[in-house]
Amino acid sequence: HPSRPAPPPLERISHVTLVGQGNVSLDVARMLLTPPSVLAKYDVPKPVLEVLERSNVQHVSILGRRGPFQAAFTTKELREMMNLPGASMVPLDPAYLTAPEGSLKLTRQQSRTLQLLQKGSNNKPGTTKKTWSLDFFRSPTGLTTPNNAGDKARLSLGHTILDPSNRAVPTGETSTLETDLVITSLGHHAEPSAPWYDPSLNHLRTLSGRVVDAGGRIVRNVYASGWAATGARGVLVSTMMDAYAVADTILRDHFPEEDVHTTPISESDAGAGGGQDTPAAEAIEVLPKHVEADTFPPEVEAWLREGRVTDFEDWKAVDAEEVRCGEAMGKERERMVWEEAREFLASARPRNIDITA
Template identity: 50%
Template sequence: MVHWYTQHPNAPSPPPLDKLSHVSLIGNGNVSLDVARMLLTNVDVLRKYDVPERVLDVLAESTVKHVSIVGRRGPLEAAFTMKELREMINLPDASMVPLAPELLQPSEGVPLTRQQTRVLQLLSKGRGRSTFYRSPAGLMVPSSENTRSQLSLAHTVVDPATQRAVPTGETSTVATDLVVTSLGFHGEPTAPYFDPGLGHLRTLSNRIVTNAGTTLRNVYGSGWASTGAHGVLAATMMNAYDVAETIVNDRMNPVEGTEAVLNPDPSLEELPEEVVHGVRERNIVEYPDWKRIDEEEMRRGQVRARLLLGLSAHKTHFQRFFIGV
């Protein structure tokens, strides 16, 4: 879904939003809220930004009226951040259906962080149906085009000892037209330093750690591939700065005893072979080429009173309702 509305080169075909009424998002992190906002925000609002026109075309024809965000744990454990939650709740053309009051009451004797307190306060101002403490257990596809899929949800509670969601034995079903999963990022397990338990690379102070527990010189990890799926773009950016600082410090103050796997003294006078090969095969867009693309986007944007188009098409109107977090 995200690849589609950002028009990633590997983007799949657009979802049939003109044939859907109810969408279920599995997972309650920032990506889920982002998907929900895209589905619920008026197209005229989205036109002010660089949303590709072909995406706006599909959203303009959308018949989605309800979006449910399903989380296996409660609001205190939810992965979304305040900024994203506030923007979701304050959408002008969407509303929430009321959360059960007991969901907004923390367990007795459990101290809350400032973030958790603010989340509960913000949720109490909205009106929303509870889809907290639910974990997807199965999906029964419709037998005909006129019926909906049945999403089976296992009811859960949070184990105080492990903070993990455990099933209670109860189940319920939700009739839905589309299920989108947003269950966190797992790095590709192609590197020998990938930790399947963590779901990302093993690092220590931004440096890759081997199976033997030693750090590799000149090999670093950054972003979600290194830290796992948490934080927003700003957090990832700060992590990148931190990694860059580590690289500079290691260059200026080499540490003995680490295992070097790359040439610590590469020639800075020549382009890397990968770049030379990429230019030769025209797999790399050079800066003058990028400028040509940028100029064409600006020209098309000016024609349609927009700054950027993303090289796409156009249309209008969208407004629906949000039914649960």
């Protein structure tokens, strides 16, 4: 990514703390605990492998303020963690391995999650060099950085419990976790300063995929999908289907006399883009009414000339080169970083594009 930070010095880090218990947290933990020799045959870039080969990480703590039945990770991701070579889960408190009294019947996913956690809790400590733990009912409240090189940071944790509405509330108890690196993975909040942001929802106000203002009026030609429209919920498949549904909404708005859809009706009726249509008479104008459909905006024209944006032909060229380099290295592909991709495109062909052709 163009704005990626420098990698942490994993050779000096033995304990990592991940704040958040979603799939991304488990992905990060899996990358840190999987032997680089296993990752080498996939599409992990060589610079990333070099960092991981120097890693001294021995344990990863994965914190969540609620319990195992409220955790956001999926069964598939948890199972992959359970199957890590050379790393095992720290057994859970037995109290976490039974459904709470008076709780509703567990969903299918909750039942599978419980079975996996029970299986992982049968591990005998010390059987693997590396370990990981799911630390439930813990909420970070402060971080004290080390005074001396080689010392660990101290992460203050507030203990929590669920109230009748399943919200995590503090118990008043606290503890401290010594760690070398803290990584947050807490989902997504839309930018509060963005137009049409609703602070009560933590995302944009939408109706059937159309952005609306505070008065409920449609903002003509402005649409949103995925987490920008729904908040941080769902996985890649659900957000993809939501994008298709919003695309259907756009098509219906601009081609009302034609029966055009990107997906079958049964699928496009789900998500932010589906549902009941709203009369266009309610709309307010914020964009130009007349735009030439066969020309690019001036900004895009300039960026194309300067090589600051890429088109589909560029993507295909980069894709083919990554696969070619990967085959030579005995792996799926060797991914380029942004700077490498720009340099490759600049040398592969001139950027004198006739954007009016």
